[in-house]
Amino acid sequence: xxxxxxxxxxxTDELREKLELTINDYEFTYYKEIDDEIIEKEIFVxxxxxxxxxxxxxxxxxxxxxxxxxxxxxxxxxxLNVDNPKALFGKxxxxxxxxxxxxxxxxxxxxxxxxxxxxxxxxxxxDQHTAIDFxxxxxxxxxxxxxxxxxxxxxxxxxxxxxxxxxxxxxVGTIFGVLDSFVxxxxxxxxxxxxxxxxxxxxxxxxxxxxxxxxxxxxxxxENICIRINSNHENYELxxxxxxxMYTSVLLREIVANAIAMIIFHLxxxxxxxxxxxxxxxxxxxxxxxxxxxxxxxxxKYDGIAELSRSVRKKxxxxxxxxxxxGRIEH
Amino acid sequence: xxxxxxxxxxxxxxxxxxxxxxxxxxxxxxxxxxxELSREYGNLIxxxxxxxxxxxxxxxxLYELLNSKYKFDLRKASNDGLWRHMAVKVIPGLICERYGxxxxxxxxxxxxxxxxxxxxxxxxxxxxxxxxxxxxVLKNNTTDEILNxxxxxxxxxxxxxxxxxxxxxxxxxxxxxxxxxRNIFRKVVKLNNALTMTLEPALFSGGLDGYVDYLFNLxxxxxxxxx
Numbered sequence: 001x002x003x004x005x006x007x008x009x010x011x012t013d014e015l016r017e018k019l020e021l022t023i024n025d026y027e028f029t030y031y032k033e034i035d036d037e038i039i040e041k042e043i044f045v046x047x048x049x050x051x052x053x054x055x056x057x058x059x060x061x062x063x064x065x066x067x068x069x070x071x072x073x074x075x076x077x078x079x080l081n082v083d084n085p086k087a088l089f090g091k092x093x094x095x096x097x098x099x100x101x102x103x104x105x106x107x108x109x110x111x112x113x114x115x116x117x118x119x120x121x122x123x124x125x126x127d128q129h130t131a132i133d134f135x136x137x138x139x140x141x142x143x144x145x146x147x148x149x150x151x152x153x154x155x156x157x158x159x160x161x162x163x164x165x166x167x168x169x170x171x172v173g174t175i176f177g178v179l180d181s182f183v184x185x186x187x188x189x190x191x192x193x194x195x196x197x198x199x200x201x202x203x204x205x206x207x208x209x210x211x212x213x214x215x216x217x218x219x220x221x222x223e224n225i226c227i228r229i230n231s232n233h234e235n236y237e238l239x240x241x242x243x244x245x246m247y248t249s250v251l252l253r254e255i256v257a258n259a260i261a262m263i264i265f266h267l268x269x270x271x272x273x274x275x276x277x278x279x280x281x282x283x284x285x286x287x288x289x290x291x292x293x294x295x296x297x298x299x300x301k302y303d304g305i306a307e308l309s310r311s312v313r314k315k316x317x318x319x320x321x322x323x324x325x326x327g328r329i330e331h
Numbered sequence: 332x333x334x335x336x337x338x339x340x341x342x343x344x345x346x347x348x349x350x351x352x353x354x355x356x357x358x359x360x361x362x363x364x365x366x367e368l369s370r371e372y373g374n375l376i377x378x379x380x381x382x383x384x385x386x387x388x389x390x391x392x393l394y395e396l397l398n399s400k401y402k403f404d405l406r407k408a409s410n411d412g413l414w415r416h417m418a419v420k421v422i423p424g425l426i427c428e429r430y431g432x433x434x435x436x437x438x439x440x441x442x443x444x445x446x447x448x449x450x451x452x453x454x455x456x457x458x459x460x461x462x463x464x465x466x467x468v469l470k471n472n473t474t475d476e477i478l479n480x481x482x483x484x485x486x487x488x489x490x491x492x493x494x495x496x497x498x499x500x501x502x503x504x505x506x507x508x509x510x511x512x513r514n515i516f517r518k519v520v521k522l523n524n525a526l527t528m529t530l531e532p533a534l535f536s537g538g539l540d541g542y543v544d545y546l547f548n549l550x551x552x553x554x555x556x557x558x
Contacts, residue, residue: 006529070406102534104531104534106531108486108487108488109487109488110487110488111409112405112406112409112488113408113409113452113484113488113489114405114409114488114489114490114491115486115487115488115489115490116490116491116492116533117531117533117534119534141404141405141406141407142404142405142406143405143406144406144409144410148487152531154531154534156534171530171535172534172535172536173530173531173532173533173534173535173536173542174529174530175529175530175531175534196338198338198340198341209338209339209340211339222338222412223338223339223411223412223442226338228338228340283486283487284486284487285487
């Protein structure tokens with residue numbers, strides 16, 4: 001994805017602060033049928049930060065419920081507040097005083113190959129305060145893996161003021177940017193690396209399979225890149241895959257750490273690709289996106305393969321099971 | 332129905348084992364599915380369908396059969412492993428016949444080119460409410476339209492309602508208009524992908540209908556100007 005140059009003003013961190021935006025925790029529910037009655041039940045959510053607002057990733061958990069992404073859809077309740085909506089309008093804002101700014105939710109899932117939007121609220125310059133409350137239903141059996149969920153601002157109505165600022169968008173439907181954005185992971189508690197278990201007569205205990213054509217667009221998923229564990233191998237038992245595998249298997253953690261170091265080093269050896277990673281020139285959920293996430297979240301050394309491998313494994317040593325899932329395993 | 336998946340590696344092994352003589356490996360409900368698809372394919376060939384005409388007729392049959400009888404759904408349709416299994420284990424013979432040989436891209440190698448998957452998504456993205464209307468809207472197209480619609484999803488997924496309206500609008504262009512501007516559909520898709528970087532069609536003036544009119548006007552105006 002090439003960086004888009006916009007000829008109009010968009011939402012910046014600075015503007016978000018001026019808006020006095022507060023975001024309440026999102027709530028998730030699903031519909032369950034009990035005795036011919038449909039009941040709405042809460043879904044427990046895990047996040048990759050200590051609080052929801054510090055997180056980029058919310059994972060729908062099967063804890064305390066029989067929520068099953070294979071069978072159930074899910075619902076999201078959101079509540080945001082803008083206490084200084086005036087900051088959006090006028091000379092320093094993104095739209096002129098007479099225009100209307102719309103709030104919508106926008107979601108997209110590369111793995112599910114779909115995206116959609118839904119209007120939620122409107123803001124005009126006279127507003128003292130904007131309450132954004134919404135409820136959105138995701139139908140069952142339509143989505144897989146994960147989706148990006150955003151609360152966006154767009155131009156709902158343009159009012160010509162005669163002398164308009166050139167940097168104010170005029171086309172209705174133009175997207176100004178996001179008030180909030182995060183990933184909702186549906187299947188499992190979020191994965192760090194795709195792992196596939198399959199029997200083989202020739203292979204070693206594990207291999208890193210790379211089938212991608214372009215890491216900037218190809219998704220970070222098993223069909224493009226995965227650790228393939230050979231269940232026929234004599235040392236397979238040492239992995240403890242069946243015993244709640246990820247948290248207890250030291251050997252598996254070593255494998256994942258090595259695989260991560262390998263893919264990072266592989267991409268680094270292509271200067272064009274590495275440049276794309278550093279300039280955020282890649283598609284969401286792509287392999288480059290994953291490497292970028294690693295770079296942003298951890299401070300590993302990339303000078304040489306040995307140093308990189310050491311940094312990754314050191315990091316993994318500090319992940320002692322429980323909070324961070326290392327991978328979703330497919331058999 | 333227990334749906335099975337194949338990884339790319341597994342497909343490579345299976346296709347290699349054919350020694351250029353593809354054969355299916357099915358049991359249970361998959362055996363039934365194979366028979367139904369093979370029978371329909373055979374019928375269409377006997378009636379003289381080939382190329383795009385065959386793709387369209389077979390595609391609509393596959394779409395309706397999978398969805399109604401086999402309880403297929405969108406979540407499964409985005410699972411490439413599932414399509415690879417269908418291509419390589421259930422109907423490899425049909426695919427090789429359609430493409431005149433063992434073509435890896437259409438069997439498993441290129442995610443957007445696995446034949447049954449391409450057909451299902453082409454129909455789904457063009458669906459007009461029922462198979463008859465859908466057939467009507469798509470009957471004048473070619474394999475180019477399939478390629479441009481399915482292989483150019485743009486950023487992070489298809490906008491399904493938009494895609495269906497684009498197909499309907501495209502159908503409404505006169506045959507002359509389309510012929511005169513050979514690559515009009517490709518231009519529409521490409522322009523749409525460019526516009527949606529900063530603009531959301533459903534939020535446009537007049538909603539999706541307003542956007543589709545706007546999109547086509549831009550493409551047609553440019554094409555006329557060139558002439």
